[in-house]
Amino acid sequence: MRVLGVDPGLTRCGVGVVEGVAGRPLTMIGVGVVRTPADADLGHRLVAVEQGIEQWLDEHRPEFVAVERVFSQHNVRTVMGTAQASAVAMLCAARRGIPVALHTPSEVKAAVTGSGRADKAQVGAMVTRLLRLSAPPKPADAADALALAICHIWRAPAQNRLQQAVALHTSKGRTA
Amino acid sequence: MRVLGVDPGLTRCGVGVVEGVAGRPLTMIGVGVVRTPADADLGHRLVAVEQGIEQWLDEHRPEFVAVERVFSQHNVRTVMGTAQASAVAMLCAARRGIPVALHTPSEVKAAVTGSGRADKAQVGAMVTRLLRLSAPPKPADAADALALAICHIWRAPAQNRLQQAVALHTSKGRTA
Structure with a gap:
């Protein structure tokens, strides 16, 4: 199973592709950050995020995309940009x-560290270990995107297969 | 000047096209609502909003798009969907x-009714009068979209010209 994890953001949108199945060692296929200039207008930033995500989809052909679920409760100042970048992804x-x-930040932390309240360093350390990397991916958004992909591979494989079947059916219906 | 106003939402996204210039009678070119099924998954709803907006852009070729500025402070329960639909527009x-x-709800209300705290009925009544319609557009999202377009035509025509020049320059730069 190949998953693109997306840690949405307008300034830095983390992206990471992981391949594997639950219970077997995982492989990192790619990791990076889609950046948009803070001084550009919002419409153009969203276009830049779209172009970046499209490039990752073209290059790595993931079977699933896992996006961080955005909550409106915290980080009120930046949450709108995060919601908008996640919509584009x-x-x-x-x-x-x-x-x-969609996976919540605490689901992701719990999946990779065993604790839903783990800090960034702990998540980075576990991502490094689980993917057998030589150093934690930088910036944190990139590590978080990989953690999202790992979380998705490990959570509910049966649910994934169902969702994939539904998506295939729906997209066939639309093009028919 | 032809403006597409968008009152963003996932369940109902109001769209309205108004043509005119500040200080002259305005003309409604079209009004409607892009709807997406509440039981569809979020990704498919965003695709449906995209298809709806694209159709309105294709059909009416607006020179400006005016979208309601979404605030995270109020309507916490629905604000994420609103932010995501606005991102697609x-x-x-x-x-x-x-x-x-982007125009705030109070800027729009103030533009069409003279008061930033006007209620939906008052906005609907003024949209009806300003566009010389026989009845207020229904649902309220459709009337709000027209109010957004009117607000945009009336606010800062000089600013609009500047923005259009910048957008033209930017899009030329990108395709080069």
């Missing part, structure tokens, strides 16, 4: 018929 | 090089 995936899954 | 416009403007 979900749109790009759904347009291609790729199933999109 | 901004993305569609910016991709075509159409300048996008």
Whole structure:
């Protein structure tokens, strides 16, 4: 199973591709950050995020896209940009018929560290170990994107298969 | 000046096209609502919003798109969907090089009724009068979209010209 994890953001949108199945060693296929200039207007920043995500989808052809679920409760100042970047990522995936899954930050932390309240350093350390990397991916957004992908591979494989079947059916229906 | 106003939402996204210049009678070119099923998954709903907005852009070729500025403070329960739908509308416009403007709900109310605290009925009544319609557009999201377009035509025409020049320059730069 190949998953693109997306840690959404307008200034830095973390992206990471992981391949593997639950219970077997995982492989990192790619990791990076899609950046948009803070002084550009919002519409152009969203276009830049779209172009970046499209490039990752083209290059790595993931079967699933896992996006961090954005909550409106915290980080009020930046949450709108995060919600908007996540919308673009979900749109790009759904347009291609790729199933999109949302995972909360605490689900992701719990999946990779065993604790939903782990800090960034702990998440980075576990991502490094689980993917057998020589150093933690930088910046933290990139490590978080890999953690999202790992979380998705480990959570509910049966649910993934169901979702994939539904997405395939829906996208066939739309093009028919 | 032809403006597409967008009152963003996932369940109902109001859209309205108004043509005119400040100080002259305005003309409604079209009004409607892009709907997406509440039981569909988020990715597919965003794709449906994209298809709806694209259709309105194709059909009416607006020179500006005015979108309601979403605040995270109120309506916490629905604000994420609103932010995501607004991101799709901004993305569609910016991709075509159409300048996008954001107006707050109180700016829109103040523009069409004279009061930033006007209620929905008052906004609907003024939209009806200003566009010389026989009845208020229904649902309220459709009337709000027209109010957004009117607000945009009336606010800062000089600013609009500047923005259009910048957007044209930027989109030329990108395709080069």
